[in-house]
Amino acid sequence: MSRRTFFLNRREFVAGTAALAAGSALPLPAFAANTVTLGDFEVTTFTDGHINLPAALRAPNADPEKWKEVLERAGRSGDTYKSPINVTLVRTPDELILIDFGSGPRFVPTTGKLEAALSDGGIDPMNITKVILTHGHPDHLWGALNDFDELTFPEATYYVAEKEFNFWKDPDAMKSLPEDRQNFVVGANTRFESIEERMKFVKEDDEVVSGIRVFETLGHTQGHMSVELKHGSESIVVLGDALTNPVLSFEYPEWRAGTDHLPEVGAATRKRLLDQLFASKARIIGYHLPPPGIGTVVKKGAGYAYEALA
Numbered sequence: 645m646s647r648r649t650f651f652l653n654r655r656e657f658v659a660g661t662a663a664l665a666a667g668s669a670l671p672l673p674a675f676a677a678n679t680v681t682l683g684d685f686e687v688t689t690f691t692d693g694h695i696n697l698p699a700a701l702r703a704p705n706a707d708p709e710k711w712k713e714v715l716e717r718a719g720r721s722g723d724t725y726k727s728p729i730n731v732t733l734v735r736t737p738d739e740l741i742l743i744d745f746g747s748g749p750r751f752v753p754t755t756g757k758l759e760a761a762l763s764d765g766g767i768d769p770m771n772i773t774k775v776i777l778t779h780g781h782p783d784h785l786w787g788a789l790n791d792f793d794e795l796t797f798p799e800a801t802y803y804v805a806e807k808e809f810n811f812w813k814d815p816d817a818m819k820s821l822p823e824d825r826q827n828f829v830v831g832a833n834t835r836f837e838s839i840e841e842r843m844k845f846v847k848e849d850d851e852v853v854s855g856i857r858v859f860e861t862l863g864h865t866q867g868h869m870s871v872e873l874k875h876g877s878e879s880i881v882v883l884g885d886a887l888t889n890p891v892l893s894f895e896y897p898e899w900r901a902g903t904d905h906l907p908e909v910g911a912a913t914r915k916r917l918l919d920q921l922f923a924s925k926a927r928i929i930g931y932h933l934p935p936p937g938i939g940t941v942v943k944k945g946a947g948y949a950y951e952a953l954a
């Protein structure tokens with residue numbers, strides 16, 4: 645109880661300081677949420693901030709002129725691309741289930757806003773009952789630990805794909821990643837060690853609770869999972885990073901993504917997913933799609949496009 649009180653006081657202090665620094669009397673609301681419903685599930689996305697990614701995304705087979713046009717539409721400005729982060733919270737009649745942990749305080753300064761966003765939305769991290777992890781990248785996993793290196797969601801059970809866990813635990817993981825991403829392995833291992841006690845392994849098609857199922861969408865990482873929320877014939881698919889960019893991932897799924905661990909597998913997954921998502925008319929939530937990250941897959945020419953929910 646006392647730790648919690650201190651934590652909130654510190655939060656207010658930090659928020660107040662940031663507002664003063666910005667020359668504003670009122671802190672900007674971090675809560676950029678949008679809620680949709682599915683049966684008796686209430687599904688809300690919360691912002692965790694954004695990442696500035698280098699625009700040097702690879703597309704070895706792209707026509708250079710087309711490439712330039714696509715990059716502009718995809719939100720490139722100068723050398724960087726601003727990639728937003730949307731974390732999904734599912735409120736069921738008896739649980740609060742988070743999909744991914746956000747980035748936490750130790751990734752990059754533009755991220756780690758999830759706790760503040762949840763708090764603005766009236767959600768106490770202590771009340772989160774389950775967290776489903778899509779994959780072990782920093783913006784999805786590092787938020788498992790808070791400012792004090794304690795569990796951010798201490799009462800929750802964590803659902804992790806065994807394949808994903810094994811990849812990050814493998815002593816060879818470091819070698820398989822480019823040099824600038826090798827600290828991802830150290831960071832992932834620190835978090836996994838901290839959450840292991842409360843962790844449950846899941847695999848293809850496992851149901852976490854009735855109506856919430858995980859399935860493999862491999863390629864972005866070795867064990868990447870997406871989450872399907874289902875009610876009758878209706879569904880919402882929380883994609884993690886299976887489709888990351890509103891232009892590239894939908895219109896040019898075959899182009900390699902620089903952030904995919906297994907680019908060929910990632911491309912095959914995107915193509916299969918787009919066909920399925922279009923056919924099923926599912927609503928989708930993308931971790932890095934423009935806020936609030938909720939939309940559908942529509943036809944465009946011979947391929948597909950992203951349509952944000954109005």
Ligand SMILES: [Zn+2]
Pocket residue numbers: 781783784885931932
């Ligand atoms: Zn990500």
